[in-house]
Amino acid sequence: MVIEDEKxxxxxxxxxxSRLRIRKVxxxxxxxxxxxxxxxxxxxxRIMNSTN
Structure with a gap:
């Protein structure tokens, strides 16, 4: 998500x-x-972005 000014x-x-169902984050x-x-x-x- 990209958030600016709380939006x-x-x-x-x-x-x-992949049709995964997420149990917990x-x-x-x-x-x-x-x-x-x-x-x-x-x-x-593990979720990673391009800077991890």
């Missing part, structure tokens, strides 16, 4: 082709973002 001005959708103490998928053998996915 969302742009958003990017992730995982649109957490941020680590270091500021890294992780997702847990809602599957029998769920996946932990």
């Amino acid at each position: 969302i001005i742009a958003a990017e959708e992730l995982f649109t082709d 957490v941020q680590s103490p270091a500021g890294k973002l992780y997702l847990l998928t809602d599957e029998i053998n769920g996946k932990v996915i």
Whole structure:
């Protein structure tokens, strides 16, 4: 999301082709973002941008 003056001005959708259902999203103490998928053998996915 791109936020200016407390308003969302742009958003990017992730995982649109993989049809994942997200169970939980957490941020680590270091500021890294992780997702847990809602599957029998769920996946932990770290979200990174081009500067990580």
